[in-house]
Structures are given as C-alpha cells and as structure tokens.
Amino acid sequence: MSNEKGFHMTPEDFRHYGRAVVDWIADYYERIESFPVLSQVQPGQIRGSLPPSPPLHGEAFENILQDMETLILPGVTHWQSPNFFAFFPANASGPAILGELLSAGLGIQGMLWATSPACTELETHVLDWLVDMLDLPSKFKSTGSGGGVIQDSASSASLCALLAARERATDFGSNQHGCDGRLVAYASTQAHSSIEKAVKIAGLGRQNLRLIEVDNRFALRPDALARQIEQDRHAGLIPCFVCATVGTTSSNAIDPLPEIGRICRNAGIWFHVDAAMSGTAALCPEYRYIHAGIGLADSYCFNPHKWMFTNFDCDCFYVADRGSLIKTLSVLPEYLRNKATESGAVIDYRDWHIPLGRRFRSLKLWFVIRYYGIEGLRFHIRRHVELAQDFARWVEESHRFEIAAPAPLNLVCFRHRGGDEINRKLLDRINRSGKLYLTHTTLNDRITLRLCVGQTHTEERHMQRARKTIEEIAAALE
C-alpha cells in the first residue's frame, strides 16, 4: 500500500473504493431478505474465522471488503431487514447513512463551539426544529431558557437528567460534596433498565430507586407514586427525580404525565420524560396525545435512531433550564478556554453530556428531515402504526393468540393462549427459522412476544409473511 505519501489511501483510491463500498451497501439492501434475520452462528464462530495475529504489512482494500462478505455477514443480525420486528426498529435510511459518511469525512470535533461552529449551531437549530415538529413546549428551545442536545442514547440522556436533578436537589455547588445516601429516584416497574443503571452510576445506590407499581395498562400509578414520595420524605430522605415513560420498552405503555407532573411540581422534584421510541409518533398530530402533560417536564428525550430513519447514535435530549445541566457537568481547564466560550454568546455542548469529544451527528438528522420533509416522515410513521394495528386485529381475531397489553402505536404484545412453555418454544422456532425476528418480555409474570413495526422497508407483504410463519410454527407446536 506504500506510495509517495507513505501508506495512506490516495484520493483516487478513496474514490474508487468509496464507490465500491456504496455499491456494497446498495447490494446488501437489495438482498437483505435472503439472509436469516437473526444470525445463526454459534458463540466463538466468527472469532474463530479471524487470523490470530494482526498483519505486519498492509493488505489490499479489495481483500478487506471481500471479508465483509465471508467473515462478517454470517455473524450479522439484520436490523435493517424488513422482517426485523425485535426490540425497537433502529431504522436507518439513505440520507442518514450519507449524512454519517459526510460526518466521518469531515472528521471534526464539536466539543466546543470554537472547534467547529457549524457542528454546534446546526445541532441547536435542528433540535429547535424538532420541538416544533413534535409540538413540544417551547421552553425546550434554545431561544428560551432551555435547549436540546444530541446524546448517544436515552441511557445517557436519563443519566444526565438524573445528574442535574441530583445537583438541584442538594445544591452541592457543582457537586462539591458527594452523595450521602439520602437521594431517592422514582420510575415505574416498567421503566427502562437504563434508569436503574443511571441511579447506580450517579451513586444514589440501587436501594434508593423506587420502582412504582403500574395499573392494568402497565402505566405508572400516580397515587402509588405520591404515597411513596410521602413515605420517603417522612423517613428523612430526599426525593429528587422521577422518570415517566412514553411508550415503555416491554409494552408501549404511556405513563400519565399530567398527574405525575403535578406531583413533581408540588414536591419540587425533577421530572424527566423518556419517549425513546414513541416520541417520533408525535410528528403526526393525531398521536400527539402521548405527550399530554409534557409542559410539566424538566427534561425529555426521544431517539430519532429508533423510529425516525436516522442511524444510531442519535438521541435528542431537551432540558427546560439548560443552566442546571451545564452547572452539573461543566469543568473548564485552561486548554479548553477560548474567547467564544468566555463571551457567553455560544453553546459548548461538552457541558451537556458525559464525553468531551463529539461527532457532527446533526448532519444525518438534518439530511433526514430535509430529504423526507415532515409529510414524508408522517407518511411512514402512519403506515407503521397501521401495519401494527392490522397485526393486533389479526391477533384479536385469532383463536390461538391473545393480545397481552394495549397497543397504542407500533408495538404489539401478544402470546399463544397455551402458556409460557409453548410461547418460549414458539419464539425460539420463529427466530431459528430466520424468516423474522421477534423478542419477548414478561407481562403479569407471563411470557409475552413483542412484535414492533418500524423497519424502513417493512411493507404489507412482510406482515403477511410474518403472520403466516407465526401461525404455521404455532400449529406445528400444538
């Protein structure tokens, strides 16, 4: 690979191999339905096919690209397959992939405004756009006291919300003093596991997380929350953080934000709303009811990388009072000081999340919003909900299966009426068939299958095939 510039790829080679990679990706999407959705390899199989030692001398790019086919693809679970109905969609799209490519090509760091003003200002601008697009409260806009920032994931966003809450509750003065075991956080039993992870990371201690019981729709019970907060206060503890979920991971339950918000407001507790997957639905006016009460929230996040055609990572995290977040996370050493920061006229996003460095992630989001337009995004979101609702109706009309939870949007929780054993076997055989990929959860202590619609290219024919496969495998098990 050596040439007059050492071992670097020449511009001509970059053009040549870049086209080859673009074509490889286009080809991949054209044949994606030919692969089993869930990778069928055994533990260690991929690793066993790799050379034990790194190469001393450079290899031809052609060989490396060829190995994508022979060594990597067998170990890939095809998240972009239209037959992927597991977890959450993580749906990518052409404009998002090309936005990510441009971000990698520019190779800039957006840790400070000064280190690339466009990286900061485009992010601020697009996140303000999204406040309007989802009809969120204007307090989340950067033009007021709040603002939005791209985080890698809702896990990190929830952690940052909790840190700001911890800071506000204790007035540590930039965390001068550590936790003292008295701070308490709240979420429902159905909240995402990242809340427990955040509580552990932030040093509150797992015992100071209260998982509040849910109602028969798997939504947090405000009366139980209020009671628990009262008990904790009496015990001398300091309730500091409540996380409500709009669209829980297990069943897409929507916690009652107005009631929870009022409890938090009255008790002076930080109110965070996690709408990781479902928030995207609010692009459509008819689904905006999911955010009723959001005006009471101190912070909010949703993930365009889950259901808005933007490849991972892209979580949009909003705070109503950016000062509290910045105060919590800011550290300013001499080597990061600069005139723009000192002027106070700019945002330095390094103070809005855990890492210091940051990619130009708003590019892909900007590309998606512009390429699809609001109407284009709505078209697909509505289509996904429609396909999921069709599936729910099919379950309801089936003698074999039953609905396990309300299905307000694109996630259907269902189960075979025959009990846990057959549902476990059914899931295993469906996934081993390679024809589609589902995951499971437990609801009311019973194994439940989850079918989540939202892959970019999922159409009616994939849903038909999914129903047929599920039906056939179930029949064979009975």
Place this chain on the structure above:
Amino acid sequence: MSNEKGFHMTPEDFRHYGRAVVDWIADYYERIESFPVLSQVQPGQIRGSLPPSPPLHGEAFENILQDMETLILPGVTHWQSPNFFAFFPANASGPAILGELLSAGLGIQGMLWATSPACTELETHVLDWLVDMLDLPSKFKSTGSGGGVIQDSASSASLCALLAARERATDFGSNQHGCDGRLVAYASTQAHSSIEKAVKIAGLGRQNLRLIEVDNRFALRPDALARQIEQDRHAGLIPCFVCATVGTTSSNAIDPLPEIGRICRNAGIWFHVDAAMSGTAALCPEYRYIHAGIGLADSYCFNPHKWMFTNFDCDCFYVADRGSLIKTLSVLPEYLRNKATESGAVIDYRDWHIPLGRRFRSLKLWFVIRYYGIEGLRFHIRRHVELAQDFARWVEESHRFEIAAPAPLNLVCFRHRGGDEINRKLLDRINRSGKLYLTHTTLNDRITLRLCVGQTHTEERHMQRARKTIEEIAAALE
C-alpha cells in the same frame, strides 16, 4: 421524493448520491489547505443562514449536498487539515471513513452478543490484537480474566474505571447502597478534566478528588501521592482510585507508572492509566518505555481516534478483571434475556459502558489495522514524532522562543520569551491568519503554546510553513 415505496431513497438513488458524497469528500481533502484552518465565523452566523422552519415537503438530495458547501463549510474548523496542530490530531483516514460508512450501512446494534455476534466478536478480537500491537500486559486480553471494549471517549472510559473502583472499594453489592462521602480519588494537577467530571458524575463529590502536585517535568510526584493517601486514611476516608496519565493534555508529561502502581498495589487502590493520545506511540518498540509499569494497572485506555488514523469515536478501554466492571454496570431486564447470555459463553458489551445501544465501531479499527499493517502505522507515527522533534529543535535554537516542557513525542510546548501578553496576541493572530491552528495551556502559570503533530497528511512542507508563519507574526508583534 415520493415514489412507489413512499418517500424513501431508492437503491439507484443511493448509488448515485453515495458516489456524489464520496467524490465530495475526496474533493474536500484535495482542497482542504485552501480553507482557513480555524473557522472565521461569528457566533450565530451559521444558524442565521439556516431556514427558520423545517421543510414540510422533501427536498432534492442535490440541494442538501450543495448546502454542505455554502452553509456548512464556512463554519467548519478543519481538523483534517495538515495545518491543524491544535488540541490533539483526531486523524482520520480513507479506510476508517469507509469502515464507518459500512457500519452506518449495516445499521446493527451490538448491545448484546445475540443482537449481532460479529459486532461483539470482531471487537473482542481486534482489541486483543491491540494488546499485542502495543505490547500491553496479557492480563488485558479477553482470553484471560480481562478484556477490552470500545468506548466513545477516554472521558467515558475513565468514568467506567472509577465506577468499578468505587464498587470494589465499598463492596456495595452492585451498588446497592449509594456513596457516603468517604470515597477519595487521585490524579495529578495535570490530569485531564474528564477525571474531575467523572468524580462528580459518580457522586464522590468534587471535594473528594485530590489533585496531586507534579515535578519539574509536570509528572505526578509519587511521594506526594503516598503522603496524601496516608493522610486521607488517617482521616477515616477511603482512597479508591488513582488515575495516572501517559502523555498529559497540557504538556505530554508521563506519570511514573511503576512507583504509582506500587503505591496502589500496597494500598489496594484501583489503578487506572489514561494514555488517550500517546498510547498509540507504543506501536513502535522504541517508544514503549512510556508504558513501563503498566503491568500494575487495573485498567488502561488509549484512543485510536486521536492518533491512529481512526475517526472519532474510538477509545479502547481495557480492564484486568472484567468481572468487576460487569458487576458494576450490569442490569438484566427480561426483554434483554436470551440463551446466549445465559450460557455465559459470550460477552455482552452493554455491561461494559454507560449506554445500552452501540454501533459496529470495530469495523473501522479493523480496516485501519489491515490497510496500514503494523509497519504502515509505525512509519507514520515515527514520522510525526520526527517532525515534532524537528520543531522542538527549531524552538531551542531560536532567540525568540523557548521550550516550556519536555517534548517526548509529538507535542511541543513552547512560548515567546516576551511574556504572557505577547503569547496571547501571537496565538490569536496565528489562528486568525487561517494558515495553521494552535491551542494553548498554562504551565507554571505562564501562557504556553501547544503544537501537536499527528494529522494524517502533515508533511515537512507544512511544518516549514508553520515555522515561517509563527516567526513572521512574532516579528510583527515585537
């Protein structure tokens, strides 16, 4: 943009626009020296050029790509310019960019082994390769009790190390109880600001971070560390974490790992080593002395995204005892349970860092290592050190400038002999010239300029021009 598949980009369009973006990037690199390295825009200027509202209808991709030129580039600070000598290099390369593109195209999630076995196994394999490539202790390999994982940044890696240390020191039992104000962490006054950020996040409290004094080479003084630990113990506190730096941000100082490691070993304190930029130098046997004593470390990180031609984000974080890390961060809800995890035969990287979701980041690292080969990487690292050492000699021989700190590798700290005022002006004028970009720090309370060599395409001619520009601007100021 609407077609029979809705508003999605067609495969044909993806091929077409993908090539256009690849060409755009190749063109960008060919003309990168024509831009001012540091963006010259004013706060708000980029944002002011963007439309206030998001588009209702989709736009042509050609228009979006055109806006990269007209709206975005003026606000870009060109980190990939061969005249970029600020902060750290963040050097990208053709194979890394194309690896990132493939990762975006596959769009898979590597949170669990099962969600894409290749994502986990390639990462484990390549991180084991790097242990050999840097001649690190074999305890950091996954084949023993340890292992490596890709994190977004050294900030996150240090936080994870601190969390594992906190867990080990208190034996909370998976953080059952929170922090109680007695845990203490240690680093030198020259350690990266992310250590302070981590201490705040983890709830130890800023007051429980001890910044230990340094010697005349800006390296941590082991005697001062030992004394402080002793004092804290006597005060009833619990020393739990020491971070040593191999190549500090300000001046590239190398803390004495053998002495610090022995202190930690004797006191039962977690010993973390942060070699974010400089670790890459250990690819070359002649620079491996920087890691002397690393055998005593509990954890270690370095960033291929700083100096190893791999675009951000890619920090390699190693632990000697992976059990302690996993125990700290693991939360296993029903919806993430699966056979492979329960078999114990696989790694689930979600338990190795803060976020749950993760990109296929090992692809770009694998591409870089294979395309360059070990010899190719060594060639360029040696060249960068040589260019930096030439610059240091030029400073030493100059009557205007002086060296401000030892320059062991690719970072030269220097200053004009005329004092802070002229150095501040000099820095400002250099950066406003657009010809090169330097940043500053303070050493011994004096403003110091930092020139860091490591951009992918920096050659002798760029160094000559840098010297000439610095000299001319200084002369004009005198």
